[in-house]
Amino acid sequence: MRERPGSGPKRLLRDERGVSVTVGYVLTLAIGAILLSGVVIGIGGVLDAQTDRAVRGDLSVLGQTAAANVESADRLARAAETDRSSAIDTMNASVSVAVDLPDRAAGVPYRIAVDDDAVTVRTDRLEATMEIPHAARTNVTPTSVRGGPIRIEYERGDAGPGNLTVVER
Amino acid sequence: MADVSLGPPDRDRLFGGDGAREADRAQLLLVAGLVMAVSLVTLVVLLNATIYSENVATRGIESADGEALEVRATAVGGAGELIGATNRAGLANHSEANERVESGVEDLDAEISRSYAERGGVTHLNLSSVENGSRVTGELGAVDPNASLLAGNVTRTRGFVIDVDPDSLNETDPAGAVDDAFHVDLNDSTGGSRQVYVYDGTDGNVTVAVGENGSEPTALCETPPDGRSRVAVDLTGERLGDRPCPGIWPRSLVAPDDDYTVTLVNASAAGGEVAATARPASGDSVSTDLAATAAVYEATIELRYRTAELRFETAVRVAPGEPDA
Numbered sequence: 001m002r003e004r005p006g007s008g009p010k011r012l013l014r015d016e017r018g019v020s021v022t023v024g025y026v027l028t029l030a031i032g033a034i035l036l037s038g039v040v041i042g043i044g045g046v047l048d049a050q051t052d053r054a055v056r057g058d059l060s061v062l063g064q065t066a067a068a069n070v071e072s073a074d075r076l077a078r079a080a081e082t083d084r085s086s087a088i089d090t091m092n093a094s095v096s097v098a099v100d101l102p103d104r105a106a107g108v109p110y111r112i113a114v115d116d117d118a119v120t121v122r123t124d125r126l127e128a129t130m131e132i133p134h135a136a137r138t139n140v141t142p143t144s145v146r147g148g149p150i151r152i153e154y155e156r157g158d159a160g161p162g163n164l165t166v167v168e169r
Numbered sequence: 170m171a172d173v174s175l176g177p178p179d180r181d182r183l184f185g186g187d188g189a190r191e192a193d194r195a196q197l198l199l200v201a202g203l204v205m206a207v208s209l210v211t212l213v214v215l216l217n218a219t220i221y222s223e224n225v226a227t228r229g230i231e232s233a234d235g236e237a238l239e240v241r242a243t244a245v246g247g248a249g250e251l252i253g254a255t256n257r258a259g260l261a262n263h264s265e266a267n268e269r270v271e272s273g274v275e276d277l278d279a280e281i282s283r284s285y286a287e288r289g290g291v292t293h294l295n296l297s298s299v300e301n302g303s304r305v306t307g308e309l310g311a312v313d314p315n316a317s318l319l320a321g322n323v324t325r326t327r328g329f330v331i332d333v334d335p336d337s338l339n340e341t342d343p344a345g346a347v348d349d350a351f352h353v354d355l356n357d358s359t360g361g362s363r364q365v366y367v368y369d370g371t372d373g374n375v376t377v378a379v380g381e382n383g384s385e386p387t388a389l390c391e392t393p394p395d396g397r398s399r400v401a402v403d404l405t406g407e408r409l410g411d412r413p414c415p416g417i418w419p420r421s422l423v424a425p426d427d428d429y430t431v432t433l434v435n436a437s438a439a440g441g442e443v444a445a446t447a448r449p450a451s452g453d454s455v456s457t458d459l460a461a462t463a464a465v466y467e468a469t470i471e472l473r474y475r476t477a478e479l480r481f482e483t484a485v486r487v488a489p490g491e492p493d494a
Contacts, residue, residue, distance in 0.1 A: 084485065090469055
């Protein structure tokens, strides 16, 4: 190995950097660690707030989507019942609306509950709940399904007008 | 121009000597810069993922029912026009009228299927059943001036329109209308009778009044003739001229349990034309003193519409011009 130019006892004797290099590195690492910790703590807080906001935003949009489709199915069910022939052997009024909802809201699983008045979407992990009122006039069977693709169905029964029912797809 | 090129590495810059402190500072800056860069990249990646998921979540909501309702409206409107055109053609018998409606619905099915296939929907239209009746027409001046049977023992009436000549109407008021005005008598076999009077009100307007069991009627609506030779009194559509006139047709006769009889009374007190389509309580034709042709009163159409997301099936009863329930 080639000797470093200017090295040797002579250089060592006149070198005043020994202490300052060590302190310099320690300081560098310390500052780096503090900076990194600060950034991680800062990001963690921001990220938690953002995730919470995103989950609530997602739940709101998913609830609105589900409510809008419940109202669509209601309009179709009423249209199917309007001027419906009461003759025997005629086709029953039947409606089915498929809704492609994601399995997770901002990465968190959720559930959809539907009743006569509102669509409620909630996540258990973050305890976020959004209730979106709907204006469906057809009776809705109270149901709770896992978040994800759903289908809203209406079938006229032999006894008379049926209910809107939400099922998993 | 200034010289900005780097000189050849000299011994002091690389290995210390008098410039040794500059070399140490470079390492410090590199480490600090690396730490900052990694931290910022991490921050950006994590925040971006959150913003992306929020962006995806807030995209628009599309309503699924528009096209299905459009298909239904198109099918009902088309079938209604088809029935109207078939009845106006004055066909010789009911089987001919039924065949024409059946073939018309097949054509309508082909047209609608083609139109919605282009948009990704599958439609199917099928004529399920037909109810026969009669289309009755006549000139008010040509019927019995005292009382003339328009339709006897009917269960439903639609498209009942009297185009009256405003100049020919008797001038009277509600009190005198029972004896002097032209009116339509709707006699329910179990629920009494109702009358619809049409006369020239004292102010020259075409006036419609309704009464029960021959009692003094109540004026319901009026419209100025405005120089028109005909003003339409649409009894089942509940309109006078171009204005709505709710209440002309009795609620009890919208979907009655029993049959009723429609009679034109005091026809000499008005001029114009009358037309109506009625469904008899039994048989295919109604009894009438006016001219009647074979007609299709109503048709039941089975309608199916499917897309990838939606299924809509129903059997619609089509009877254009029936009073609203």
